Structures are given as structure tokens and as C-alpha cells.
Amino acid sequence: xxxxxxxxxxxxxxxxxxxxxxxxxxxxxxxxxxxxxxxxxxxxxxxxxxxxxxxxxxxxxxxxxxxxxxxxxxxxxxxxxxxxxxxxxxxxxxxxxxxxxxxxxxxxxxxxxxxxxxxxxxxxxxxxxxxxxxxxxxxxxxxxxxxxxxxxxxxxxxxxxxxxxxxxxxxxxxxxxxxxxxxxxxxxxxxxxxxxxxxxxxxxxxxxxxxxxxxxxxxxxxxxxxxxxxxxxxxxxxxxxxxxxxxxxxxxxxxxxxxxxxxxxxxxxxxxxxxxxxxxxxxxxxxxxxxxxxxxxxxxxxxxxxxxxxxxxxxxxxxxxxxxxxxxxxxxxxxxxxxxxxxxxxxxxxxxxxxxxxxxxxxxxxxxxxxxxxxxxxxxxxxxxxxxxxxxxxxxxxxxxxxxx
Amino acid sequence: xxxxxxxxxxxxxxxxxxxxxxxxxxxxxxxxxxxxxxxxxxxxxxxxxxxxxxxxxxxxxxxxxxxxxxxxxxxxxxxxxxxxxxxxxxxxxxxxxxxxxxxxxxxxxxxxxxxxxxxxxxxxxxxxxxxxxxxxxxxxxxxxxxxxxxxxxxxxxxxxxxxxxxxxxxxxxxxxxxxxxxxxxxxxxxxxxxxxxxxxxxxxxxxxxxxxxxxxxxxxxxxxxxxxxxxxxx
Numbered sequence: 171x172x173x174x175x176x177x178x179x180x181x182x183x184x185x186x187x188x189x190x191x192x193x194x195x196x197x198x199x200x201x202x203x204x205x206x207x208x209x210x211x212x213x214x215x216x217x218x219x220x221x222x223x224x225x226x227x228x229x230x231x232x233x234x235x236x237x238x239x240x241x242x243x244x245x246x247x248x249x250x251x252x253x254x255x256x257x258x259x260x261x262x263x264x265x266x267x268x269x270x271x272x273x274x275x276x277x278x279x280x281x282x283x284x285x286x287x288x289x290x291x292x293x294x295x296x297x298x299x300x301x302x303x304x305x306x307x308x309x310x311x312x313x314x315x316x317x318x319x320x321x322x323x324x325x326x327x328x329x330x331x332x333x334x335x336x337x338x339x340x341x342x343x344x345x346x347x348x349x350x351x352x353x354x355x356x357x358x359x360x361x362x363x364x365x366x367x368x369x370x371x372x373x374x375x376x377x378x379x380x381x382x383x384x385x386x387x388x389x390x391x392x393x394x395x396x397x398x399x400x401x402x403x404x405x406x407x408x409x410x411x412x413x414x415x416x417x418x419x420x421x422x423x424x425x426x427x428x429x430x431x432x433x434x435x436x437x438x439x440x441x442x443x444x445x446x447x448x449x450x451x452x453x454x455x456x457x458x459x460x461x462x463x464x465x466x467x468x469x470x471x472x473x474x475x476x477x478x479x480x481x482x483x484x485x486x487x488x489x490x491x492x493x494x495x496x497x498x499x500x501x502x503x504x505x506x507x508x509x510x511x512x513x514x515x516x517x518x519x520x521x522x523x524x525x526x527x528x529x530x531x532x533x534x535x536x537x538x539x540x541x542x543x544x545x546x547x548x549x550x551x552x553x554x555x556x557x558x559x560x561x562x563x564x565x566x567x568x569x570x571x572x573x574x575x
Numbered sequence: 576x577x578x579x580x581x582x583x584x585x586x587x588x589x590x591x592x593x594x595x596x597x598x599x600x601x602x603x604x605x606x607x608x609x610x611x612x613x614x615x616x617x618x619x620x621x622x623x624x625x626x627x628x629x630x631x632x633x634x635x636x637x638x639x640x641x642x643x644x645x646x647x648x649x650x651x652x653x654x655x656x657x658x659x660x661x662x663x664x665x666x667x668x669x670x671x672x673x674x675x676x677x678x679x680x681x682x683x684x685x686x687x688x689x690x691x692x693x694x695x696x697x698x699x700x701x702x703x704x705x706x707x708x709x710x711x712x713x714x715x716x717x718x719x720x721x722x723x724x725x726x727x728x729x730x731x732x733x734x735x736x737x738x739x740x741x742x743x744x745x746x747x748x749x750x751x752x753x754x755x756x757x758x759x760x761x762x763x764x765x766x767x768x769x770x771x772x773x774x775x776x777x778x779x780x781x782x783x784x785x786x787x788x789x790x791x792x793x794x795x796x797x798x799x800x801x802x803x804x805x806x807x808x809x
Contacts (some may be wrong), residue, residue, distance in 0.1 A: 172685070172692045179680035470676040471636055474737070475665020475693050477658050569638035573670065 173480055177487035184460070188492065191456045195496030195548055196503070198449030202376050202442050202544035204511075204534065211440040211512055211535035213431055214396060214544070220427060221420045223297055224388030226265075227399045228406060228423045229423050231416050234337060235387060236423055241270055241342055241380065249388035254398065255409055262394050265292035266386040272339035272347075273367055274319075276329040283369040284322060285339065287376025287386075296392045306331035306355035313374035318355035320365030326476035330355055341381035347349075349379050384572075437549065442544075454555040457489060461559040468555035468563045469571020478564040485560035486553055493549040500548075501541050508534040582648075584745055584777050585611035585634055589665040590643035593630050603629040605800040608644070610777060611745075616771045618780040625797040627781035628749055634779070635668050635747050636660040648744045652749075658668035665693050669738030669776075673750035677722040683709070683733050684718040690741040708736045712766065728759035735763065739770060745777040752784045764790050 181188045188488075221227050229236075230251065235243040245251065248266040255261055268287030273280055274347040290309040300308040309316050317325075317335060326539060333353045351371065359365055377383050393402040395401035403419045410417065421428040468481050511534035521530040589643060590607040593600050611617060617625050623782060625694055632638035636652045645652045646765040648667050655663060670676075677686045688701045697703075701710050709715050712732045722730050731751060735768040737744045748767075752760030768790055771778050 172681075172689060176680055285635070359651065379692060451788075466676075467678070469679070470672070472661060473635070473664065473670055473676075474690055475661050475668075477661045477693075479658075567638075569632040572637070572676070 173484050174487055174537060177484050177493060180484075180488055181491055187460070188454055188519040189508040191453060191492050192496045193500075194449055194452035194456075195493055195552060196500040198445050199450075199497050199544045199548045200504045200507070201445050202547065202570050203500065203540050204507055205438065205441055205445070206543055207504065207508035207536065207540035208511065208532060209435060210537055211508075211533040212437060214535055215533050216529065217396060217420070217431060219360060220424065221396075222392065223302075224364070225420060227396070227401050228391035228394040228417060228419050230391065230406070230410070231371040231387065231418070233414050233416050238420060238475060239269070239387070241340070241382070244268075244382060244387050245345075245389065246385050248389055251410060251415075251499070255406050258402060258405045258409065260393050260398040260405060260451060261391055263292070263296040263392045265289055265296040265390050266373060267388040267390060268380065268382065268385065269387050270339050270376070270380050272337050272369070274323070274327065275338075276327040276333050276353075276415065279327045279329070281323060281326045281366065283319075283337070284367045285337065285379070286368060286370050287310065288375050289371040296390055302357045302359050303355040304358045306353070307368065309372050310353055310354075313372040313378075315349070315351050315375060316354045316372065317351040318357050318370040319353055320368035321356055321358045321366060322362060322366030323495055324353075324356045328514075331355065335369075337371075337379065339380065340525055341379070342385075343381045345380045345381065347381065349375075359421035386469055392422045426561055442547070449548060450551045450555045453489065453552045454559070457485065457556045457559040460488075461485060461563045464563070465566055465571045466574045468566040469490075469568045469574070472519065473568040474565060481566070482560045482564035485563050486556055488555040489552050490549070497545045497548055501545065504541070504544075507538060508536045508540060512536055564574045581609050582612045584613045584615075584648060585609065585779075586644075586646040587630075587634065587735070588644050590630070590633060590645060591641045592626075592633060592638070593714040595639045602800055604633070604797075607800075607802060609795070609802065611777065613744075614771070614775045614777055615793055616768060616778045616791055618782055618787050619794065619797060620781075620783055621632060621790055621797035621803070626800040627797055629800075630797070631747050631749055631779065631781045635670070636664055640648045655699070665690055666741070667744045669736050669741070669743040669746040671731070671738050671746060671748035671751045673753045675722070675727070675734045675754075677730055677733055679722055682719050682721055683714060683725070686722065686733055687736045687740050690737065696741075704740050705736075708740045711770075712736050726753055726759075730764065731755060731759075731763055732766075735767065735770075737801060739774075739776065743776065744780060748780045748782075750782055750784070751780065752782070752786060757786065760784065761786050 230243050232243040252264045252266065256264060266289055268284045272283050272285050274283040286292055288299065290299065291311055296306065303318065304321065309318055324330065331353055335351050336348065337351060338348040357365065377385060391402065391406065393399045399419050403417055407417045471481055515531035515533040517531055587609045587629065591605050592603045594603055607630055614714050619630060621627050623648055629638065633640055634647060650663060677690065681689065684705055687705045691701045691704065711720055712735060714729065717725060717729065722733065722787065752763065755763065764786055767778055770776060780791065792808050794806045795802060
């Protein structure tokens with residue numbers, strides 16, 4: 171207890187040096203916490219935009235569809251499956267989709283398109299489909315031979331709301347599928363590549379065109395949060411338990427995107443390592459100087475009967491106390507900064523496009539790991555680098571130490 | 576103790592200590608045979624470099640011998656590990672240094688009770704013993720002051736209190752009056768002499784202060800690392 175008292179009072183002896191050490195620890199912690207919060211915020215926002223706005227967190231397909239998408243690998247009981255999973259607590263919404271390639275023409279302009287048959291109401295709840303309409307309106311609740319097309323496609327076809335569009339494809343029965351639809355809305359999903367080819371029909375219209383009555387290719391599931399995806403996937407797999415179905419989280423069906431995100435995040439650990447290294451060198455320097463200055467004092471402590479282990483602990487306690495103070499103040503500062511950045515973000519000097527989506531702001535995130543990882547890393551590294559000076563203090567030869575000034 | 580009778584507190588036989596100073600061997604003490612009996616008030620005197628402090632450090636286990644043996648209170652010091660030596664000094668040896676060497680961040684009271692805390696003495700007993708010794712040494716009103724707020728004489732009194740409070744077998748005092756004016760030095764020496772007479776604690780000084788020499792009941796003179804004379808006074 172007295173060792174702790176001495177350690178506590180020692181840190182107030184050299185106020186300037188203690189302040190400098192605490193500032194080093196605080197600065198290292200704050201930089202690390204902001205760096206992690208920022209990295210998490212940015213990546214999670216990108217992931218959320220990809221999944222929540224487009225792909226969904228979890229997708230359910232007929233077995234083999236993800237490897238080789240085909241008109242014929244479909245699910246015939248989509249509505250029933252959806253109703254079986256919608257009461258799972260981690261499931262926020264689900265929506266069915268039907269896909270097919272087609273040709274679309276407006277007047278003399280023709281372009282290749284991807285038909286996406288959707289349930290407008292469910293799609294609005296799941297992926298906020300209605301909020302992406304930049305001109306006109308969304309599809310009617312009931313099938314009415316209406317279509318919403320991507321902004322890029324509208325440009326290619328020089329089409330606008332009210333125009334009629336001819337869609338030609340192949341029906342599941344081998345027939346030539348063609349029909350006429352009215353463009354009711356122009357959509358901007360945030361994915362410019364996708365918007366150059368997307369043509370949205372009411373699910374019933376798409377099923378009729380493709381001669382796939384009651385069939386869907388995909389059920390998109392939105393989980394309550396990104397953190398709940400794994401649990402929701404497990405619950406859905408367990409609930410459905412059908413061998414002819416594949417339930418995949420976004421990390422599987424968007425594997426290249428997931429791998430790219432992971433690689434980027436790995437890179438940010440290098441930055442964290444450099445910060446911790448700088449903090450460690452700063453702390454080592456301070457503690458070594460302190461130990462050298464107090465050699466005589468350690469000699470006295472040992473002379474009057476203090477065990478080497480107690481002297482060792484005395485040095486480590488000082489570092490530990492300064493680390494706790496630095497981390498506590500740093501936690502407060504970084505929480506405020508991360509919170510502010512999570513609300514307002516920072517405008518990027520130059521917007522960048524990732525997977526067809528444009529990003530204009532950096533956002534941070536307030537989470538536990540952005541505090542816990544730097545706290546553990548900074549305290550541990552400070553204590554670790556102090557072991558050497560602490561050993562030096564513990565091994566001081568009292569007779570020699572008492573001769574120093 | 577195999578080398579002496581039960582009244583012998585310190586026994587050294589053939590103690591030598593050789594330092595290396597930039598590769599040059601320096602013979603600090605050369606073959607010291609010394610016996611200090613319980614309750615003595617002894618001064619080791621001699622010119623600078625004669626080996627006074629070295630022999631004190633060796634006797635207390637702060638330094639090791641190059642050859643020879645040291646027995647203190649029946650224990651052979653060279654047979655002890657670092658931790659055993661720490662515990663031995665804590666329980667059996669009190670130190671008074673020339674530069675006082677109080678722990679600067681602890682108050683007078685905390686400095687005095689420090690060794691008792693290491694010994695695991697109960698709070699109440701520590702408190703009682705600290706109060707008593709501070710009263711005896713005229714430091715009753717200074718318990719909560721830091722050493723830096725005290726005069727040199729007061730700091731040395733605290734050092735004496737710290738050395739005595741745990742009830743050691745011997746107090747080793749290395750030039751205890753060197754930093755004090757002669758009046759304060761004389762007062763402290765009289766105080767130590769009284770404590771020696773009243774409590775029976777053995778005092779061993781290393782000094783060239785004539786005031787200590789006058790008060791010592793035994794005077795050992797070192798020259799060039801060997802005992803030149805050993806005079807016991809009435």
C-alpha cells in the first residue's frame with residue numbers, strides 16, 4: 171500500500187515530466203481511438219451502404235444459384251419462406267427479387283438491361299427503394315405494367331417519366347417474352363454501374379413476363395444491425411433447414427467486397443502499431459531518465475530493507491498510474507471527437523467511388539473497441555517497456571547507489 | 576554463532592574488499608578482523624579512503640566482501656540471498672546517513688513508519704511507536720511535514736527515529752554529523768548516546784568528527800584499509 175502511495179506521490183514530483191509522459195500516453199491513446207473509430211465508421215458505412223441499400227445483409231437462394239445464376243434456379247415458395255423467418259428477432263425485413271437479362275427499347279434507342287422484379291412495399295421497407303427515386307415515383311403496390319429505371323439507363327435510352335419502354339427477354343418456357351411498360355420513375359441507387367442497366371418491374375409483372383408464376387430468385391434479408399448478421403444467418407438456417415436452399419451472409423455472397431474491406435482494415439493496424447511504438451519509446455525514455463535520477467533513492471529504499479520486487483513494483487505502479495490517467499482523459503476526448511465525427515463527418519478533399527458507389531464524407535463511429543483496443547495496447551506497452559527500467563531500479567546495488575549524487 | 580560468544584554482535588574475519596577502478600584494483604579494506612559486542616557505542620575513524628564506509632557497508636550487507644566472513648547477530652551475510660539480505664537489514668539494522676536520505680515524498684510520520692510497514696506491524700502499533708519516538712526526539716509537531724520543510728538537524732532526527740523505531744540490533748551511522756553545524760551535531764550525538772544507554776541499541780559510527788570521537792566508548796582507527804588501533808575507553 172505504501173509502495174502505491176510513494177508511486178502516486180512520485181508522479182507529482184517532476185510535474186513537467188509527468189505531464190509530458192501523460193500527454194504522450196494520452197496523445198497515443200486518442201490518436202489510436204480516433205483512428206479505430208474513424209476506420210470502423212468509414213468501413214461500416216460503406217458496408218451498410220452496400221448491404222442495407224442494395225444487396226441486403228443475408229440472401230436466400232435456391233442451391234447453386236450463387237455459383238451459376240440461372241432463370242431456372244428459383245424458389246417457388248418465397249412468400250412462405252419469408253413468413254417463416256420474419257419473426258426472428260434479428261430479422262428486421264425481407265423482400266423477394268426476380269432477375270433476368272433483357273433488351274429494352276425506347277423509341278429508337280436500345281440497351282441491354284437487368285430486370286429486377288420487386289415487391290415495391292417490401293423493397294421500400296428493406297432497402298429504402300422509394301428514397302432512391304430522383305424523378306417520378308415508385309412502382310404501384312399492385313402490378314400495373316409500370317417500371318422504374320436507373321438514371322444511367324434513362325440517359326442511354328434518352329427516356330424519362332411517362333415514356334413507354336419495350337422489354338424483350340426469354341421466358342422460362344422458352345418463348346420470347348416481350349411487353350410494354352410505362353416509366354414512372356428514375357432511380358439513383360448510388361451505384362452508377364448498376365444504374366446503367368437496372369430496370370425494376372413489379373414482381374408480379376416480372377413473373378408474368380418471364381413465365382415464372384410465383385417464383386423468385388432471391389430473398390433479401392435485412393438484419394437489425396451489422397453485428398446481428400451472423401446470429402440472424404444462423405437462426406434463418408436453423409428455421410428453414412432445407413437442403414435445396416442456400417442462406418448466405420453478405421461476407422459470402424459479396425466475397426470480393428468483403429475481402430477488399432478486410433484488406434483495407436488490416437492496413438489501418440499498421441498505423442496503430444506505429445502510434446503505439448512512438449508512445450512506447452516516449453514512455454521508455456521518461457522512465458529510464460526517472461530511474462537514473464532516482465538511483466540513490468532506490469539505494470536508500472533497498473538499504474532500509476525494501477525488497478527488490480517491491481522496488482520493481484514501485485516503478486511499474488508509477489507507469490500504471492500515469493497510463494490510467496492518460497487513457498481516462500484520452501477516452502473522454504476521443505469519445506467526444508468520435509461522436510462529433512459520427513454525426514457531421516469530414517468532407518473528403520476528393521470524393522471517391524467504391525464498387526460504383528460515391529463517398530463524399532469520412533464518418534467515425536463510437537464503439538467499445540475503439541476505446542478498449544487502444545486502452546489495453548497503450549497501458550500494456552507502457553508497462554512492458556517499463557519492465558527494463560524497473561528491473562534496473564530493482565537491481566540497484568545499495569552501496570554503489572548511495573555514493574551517487 | 577560459531578565464531579564468538581553470545582554477546583558478540585558483529586564478527587568479521589579476514590575481510591578484504593577490492594574494487595576495480597577503470598581496471599585498476601583498489602584495495603579498500605585488507606584483512607579486517609573485528610568484533611563488536613552488544614550495546615557498544617563505537618566509532619570507526621580514519622582519513623578519507625581509509626575504508627570506514629566500506630567496512631560499514633560490508634557489515635550491513637549493503638556491499639559484499641572479496642574474501643573473508645562477516646557474521647551479524649549470528650547470521651553469516653555471505654550465505655544470504657538478495658531478498659534475505661533485504662529482510663535482514665529491515666529487521667536487524669538501522670541506518671543513519673550523512674545526507675539523511677529520507678524518502679522525499681513521504682511525511683515525517685510515513686518515513687518513520689516505513690520500515691514497520693515492510694515488517695507488517697499493525698496500524699495501531701505503528702501509530703503508537705511513531706508517536707513515542709517522535710516525542711522522544713522532539714519532533715512531535717512535525718509528523719505531517721515533508722522532509723524538504725525541515726532543517727538539516729530535524730531531518731537527521733527523523734532519520735534517527737526511522738533507524739530506531741523498528742527495534743534493530745545495531746544502528747550504523749555513516750558520517751551522521753557531517754552536514755550539520757557543530758551545535759546541532761553535538762545535540763544529536765548526545766541524544767544517540769542517551770538512546771544507547773537507555774535502550775541498549777548498539778551504535779557503530781564511521782566518522783572523522785572529533786565530537787563523535789570524544790563521545791565514543793571505543794575508537795577503532797583505520798589506515799589504508801587495515802585496523803591501525805583499537806582503543807576502548809572507560
